[in-house]
Amino acid sequence: MKSSLNFLLFCIIFLFAGISNSKSLKIGIVEYPPHLIFQNNQVSGKLFDYINNVLSPLNYDIEIIRLPNGRGVLELKKGNIDLLLPYDDVTKDIDTLASPLFHPVPGLCFKKENFIPILSATHRFKELTVGVPLGAPIVPALKNSEAILLEIKGDDAINRGIALTQIGRIDAFYHPSPAQVYHQENKAYKELACSYFHGYSNSVFIAVSPFMKHKDFQVVDERVKEAMAVMTYSYYFAK
Amino acid sequence: MVSSCMHIVIKSIVVAVFLLFSFLSTLSYGQGDKNQHILNDITKMYMASMTLIFKSQPLINQRGGDKTVLFGEDFIDNIKMTYRSKYGDEFPELSHFLKKMLLQAMVEVMEDNRVLFNDDEIGFKGIIPAIFAAQLSAKLSTKGVGLKIKFTRTKDDIRNVLNLPDEWEEMVMKKVINKPAVYFDNNGMLDGNPAYRQFTPLPMVANCLKCHGSMEDNPLNFGKDKSQWTNIDMTGFEMENWTINDFGGGVSLSIEKSVLE
Numbered sequence: 001m002k003s004s005l006n007f008l009l010f011c012i013i014f015l016f017a018g019i020s021n022s023k024s025l026k027i028g029i030v031e032y033p034p035h036l037i038f039q040n041n042q043v044s045g046k047l048f049d050y051i052n053n054v055l056s057p058l059n060y061d062i063e064i065i066r067l068p069n070g071r072g073v074l075e076l077k078k079g080n081i082d083l084l085l086p087y088d089d090v091t092k093d094i095d096t097l098a099s100p101l102f103h104p105v106p107g108l109c110f111k112k113e114n115f116i117p118i119l120s121a122t123h124r125f126k127e128l129t130v131g132v133p134l135g136a137p138i139v140p141a142l143k144n145s146e147a148i149l150l151e152i153k154g155d156d157a158i159n160r161g162i163a164l165t166q167i168g169r170i171d172a173f174y175h176p177s178p179a180q181v182y183h184q185e186n187k188a189y190k191e192l193a194c195s196y197f198h199g200y201s202n203s204v205f206i207a208v209s210p211f212m213k214h215k216d217f218q219v220v221d222e223r224v225k226e227a228m229a230v231m232t233y234s235y236y237f238a239k
Numbered sequence: 240m241v242s243s244c245m246h247i248v249i250k251s252i253v254v255a256v257f258l259l260f261s262f263l264s265t266l267s268y269g270q271g272d273k274n275q276h277i278l279n280d281i282t283k284m285y286m287a288s289m290t291l292i293f294k295s296q297p298l299i300n301q302r303g304g305d306k307t308v309l310f311g312e313d314f315i316d317n318i319k320m321t322y323r324s325k326y327g328d329e330f331p332e333l334s335h336f337l338k339k340m341l342l343q344a345m346v347e348v349m350e351d352n353r354v355l356f357n358d359d360e361i362g363f364k365g366i367i368p369a370i371f372a373a374q375l376s377a378k379l380s381t382k383g384v385g386l387k388i389k390f391t392r393t394k395d396d397i398r399n400v401l402n403l404p405d406e407w408e409e410m411v412m413k414k415v416i417n418k419p420a421v422y423f424d425n426n427g428m429l430d431g432n433p434a435y436r437q438f439t440p441l442p443m444v445a446n447c448l449k450c451h452g453s454m455e456d457n458p459l460n461f462g463k464d465k466s467q468w469t470n471i472d473m474t475g476f477e478m479e480n481w482t483i484n485d486f487g488g489g490v491s492l493s494i495e496k497s498v499l500e
Contacts, residue, residue: 103381117365120399121475199377199401238350
């Protein structure tokens with residue numbers, strides 16, 4: 001009798017363990033250097049490592065789906081992915097986890113010979129032609145300066161802005177997160193240098209699908225909060 | 240006999256109440272004292288980091304070379320060393336999370352500048368103590384931990400609008416400008432919440448004058464004929480003609496009470 005009970009208990013535990021292990025989580029990832037880098041069909045970068053470490057104790061079967069820029073939100077809305085990272089477009093009315101992952105700072109990219117290191121010296125912008133992506137929120141320090149702002153249209157505005165700076169058609173380009181350009185793995189690094197409007201940071205989040213189960217959302221959100229309290233991603237990246 | 244007993248009981252109660260109040264007031268003073276101690280530690284850690292950034296200028300601006308001491312644990316070790324030599328005291332115990340948070344934010348700021356520091360094609364990187372302090376303040380404000388720290392000065396002389404003094408700082412500076420002393424306020428406000436606030440005035444020193452002094456203090460003019468001198472400092476700002484006797488501004492630190500209590 002006792003051994004039958006033990007067997008029954010074992011079966012129940014096994015069954016429930018199986019259920020808990022069968023939970024899946026589809027995470028869409030968009031390239032965001034230097035935090036997330038796509039290379040040789042692989043995702044790498046410290047943000048990828050951090051998220052893996054944070055979520056692994058939850059025992060989800062995690063599927064990583066690499067997505068081109070602009071596709072992420074679409075797939076999230078369709079429910080083809082549960083989470084999307086990173087996500088920084090707060091205008092799109094998408095739910096996110098509560099804790100921002102990090103805070104990119106907007107800035108200006110220059111050809112190295114024209115580099116202005118301190119952007120609070122706004123008088124130095126006088127008569128500079130600065131390219132800005134159409135619709136991008138511009139920091140007041142630039143908006144109120146005497147720079148000539150040239151709007152650059154199109155989905156590829158950022159890459160075009162960088163290219164125009166490189167060939168000298170504009171004096172500088174306003175980038176919402178110049179760290180994505182100004183890093184040593186980028187070819188443009190050899191010609192460009194960027195400086196930052198410190199004090200005007202944005203927030204980068206993990207976006208959540210409207211179809212994600214509330215319970216899963218709570219579990220993941222709580223886990224990320226806990227992890228951030230122990231060590232923020234920014235410090236993990238820096239240390 | 241009964242009245243004598245009553246008298247003794249009443250006397251005992253009065254003494255007990257008196258002792259209790261004395262004890263409670265000691266406790267409350269002790270707590271305030273402890274909080275001020277945390278504010279002092281944080282201010283000194285902040286100032287030690289600015290001193291380290293000043294001392295590191297040749298390394299920061301040099302083209303090439305190993306700059307690992309500017310990052311991560313190495314940087315923290317150097318802040319601790321600078322603190323010990325600046326104040327002749329041990330580096331504070333990291334007993335409160337705000338102190339840990341401050342050190343982490345310093346490391347994060349240095350990491351944000353890593354690419355620039357290692358860019359061999361750029362000489363002057365622009366990460367002078369005041370800029371480092373501004374970056375650190377901005378970084379801390381993203382943390383949402385109820386800690387605000389700012390290197391500020393009187394309103395008319397501020398170069399970076401983000402460092403403009405608020406009303407409290409204006410009021411304090413008026414008090415301490417001619418009689419420099421640390422000003423502590425345990426009834427301040429921060430973002431609408433009760434806060435401890437402290438202002439630590441800084442003396443003007445020769446290094447400040449390299450940017451804020453007059454043309455003869457400007458290192459860009461060293462060795463040049465007077466006719467070629469410029470009143471634009473190395474950061475691109477017009478120099479203010481301050482002298483060593485002028486007010487040096489100060490470090491304004493605010494911590495929400497709920498964080499400490």
